[in-house]
Amino acid sequence: MSARLPSLPALSPDAALAALRQRQPLVQCITNAVVTNFTANALLALGASPAMCDIPGEAQVFASVADGVLVNLGTPTREQRDAAREAVQSGTPWVLDPVAVGALPVRTALAHELVLAHPAIIRGNPSEIRALAGDGSGGRGVDSIDGPDAARAAARELARSCGAVVAVSGEIDLITDGQRETRVAGGSALLTRVTGGGCSLGATMAAFLGVTDAYSAAVAGSAIHAAASEVAASSSAGPGTFAVAFLDALAVVDGAALVRQGRLSSDGGWGATP
Amino acid sequence: MSARLPSLPALSPDAALAALRQRQPLVQCITNAVVTNFTANALLALGASPAMCDIPGEAQVFASVADGVLVNLGTPTREQRDAAREAVQSGTPWVLDPVAVGALPVRTALAHELVLAHPAIIRGNPSEIRALAGDGSGGRGVDSIDGPDAARAAARELARSCGAVVAVSGEIDLITDGQRETRVAGGSALLTRVTGGGCSLGATMAAFLGVTDAYSAAVAGSAIHAAASEVAASSSAGPGTFAVAFLDALAVVDGAALVRQGRLSSDGGWGATP
């Protein structure tokens, strides 16, 4: 992992959730126009404190006091691109979400530039992770075409080459730092019928960066999203009610659901030193 | 219709819905900041695949692989205006939603420019359609003051002059290509108490452009929004729950509801060649 990260302890997902709710980390989101509201509400429900500070001249100032930063490239206006470049200079650990990278030139160039600025976590779907690793053509935009295993080799290579934890989202999430590997199971297919599921997961991981190390943060983020979506799906009549119930669930889901039998599998323990 | 449109077949609304859910068309939305989230969720609920790709340098690249494009002028930043100009060069069929045209100078100039780029469908409220046709002053912004019939002559004239299908939204939606005319009845007054109803309808029509011709796409879009809003209204306690239930309904409403007795009336059959 990057020497730039503060040496926060590894924590199990349930311990990370307890720490997050206690510390209420301040999370700066430079994110796309589609999901700002849902992302802010997800962070508030989770117990974090979101702020969408995304203009040049303020982004670095804010990042330097934030506990975690999200840079999501979904709708990267010129001001957001400059704000992202500012924010990642702050030394605060940050998450890169390279939405639709590979297929589209402006964000692809920016993503390759930002990767050099030491993200703590890179979160994407299989197509995006493969495109960022230089493997594959990037799919048709926001969609995930491949399963996580199709991106496994690319994820490990990307993690090693840039010193980040890489999280590949799918039916089963795959998290790796290039050596260790953890899989997070569960969740609901309804998450794919609502916008912002993946984008808010990146923000959740940024929140966990305020209380634990990057690997633990990625695992905890995936685990709470999986657990909350299971709760939400059980009381939903469709994608509209699911999105609402997902926010309710983030606020109440307990640590035990994050580490329930069958949720996590790892080749070395999710937080163990390899 | 414009020779630039692919020669997709005319389809009845129920057949168009089945085709949409099967093909999951990729819909590019250049749309306003207020409704991006609701629009993306409406498209996902419907079974389409939305992407809000709206910056210069990417908009045309994306439009060339999209199945349909929406250009909505609700909050037209400089970058969005340039992105719209790019996207409509792609040859992909597209919908123009000239929000508040007539009353406001920047978007009015842009709308008149874009009309020359061969939209497949123009969707607006009566004030907007009249303003775009050069008839009337455009109302007081986003509101519809006149009923659809007040815009009937303007709609037919606009359709003839620019070769587009024109859809006028109101209690009863009116769709015309300058010769044929179809009315779509039903819906709920609660749609007027929620933002994004009309804007997401434009996006829905863009989704249908991926599976059928422009006239059928406009009719099918109006029909599914009317049907889904009826379902939603029956289980809502107010505008908040209505918006959520509307998304649920889009995911499950069946084709029969789109063509139920009393929904459609036409002078030549909704999809018949005139």
Added chain:
Amino acid sequence: MSARLPSLPALSPDAALAALRQRQPLVQCITNAVVTNFTANALLALGASPAMCDIPGEAQVFASVADGVLVNLGTPTREQRDAAREAVQSGTPWVLDPVAVGALPVRTALAHELVLAHPAIIRGNPSEIRALAGDGSGGRGVDSIDGPDAARAAARELARSCGAVVAVSGEIDLITDGQRETRVAGGSALLTRVTGGGCSLGATMAAFLGVTDAYSAAVAGSAIHAAASEVAASSSAGPGTFAVAFLDALAVVDGAALVRQGRLSSDGGWGATP
């Protein structure tokens, strides 16, 4: 109060609500990307007519026909900053919401500039009001650290120095014009777990500026948000369902709930001339 305000009558909150629902004031919102949708839906639910017209070249045109204007500095892009400067020249009464002022340089400079353009109402949390009055460092962004009473002196001073009504949001809202002072009690802690509560309150106050004077508008806005959030909390399972129920409640809450026993306390009557 500023001589630029139209001489609308003072009204009690229940009378103001009745007037708003009857006149459906047109409210222009120049507001942040996170809350545009929620704000528009809150205004529609309330019975007002929102329009998010926020680009240079249109903002002043629209403001001159609007009944009230909101300028919220939450995500102040360059175009929004210029649009705000335009809109406040229109002579239409307007609300300033100085989100996160003090902590961040671009918006802080803009807020100090806009204060000179005679806002009718300034609404913020205690940290923001103190920062704008030159007292305190502004907190850590969007959060309120201090209680309303910590900002009481700053609010009175700010109101006197710029001729605006100042509304400090908190568990109990405090409204002052530098002489009179009204407190509005009630509400729900769930409002702090949802984004847009405070931002939409600024918009609601702007809507009331279309039917009553600035002091009455600020009190009525606080009162209806408190009343609606009480209704919503009673039927919510968490922050997701609360936000939805809040919109439902805005549409149906009656005037009596706004002035119920214990809601309002004032040193001179909420609408009395001092």
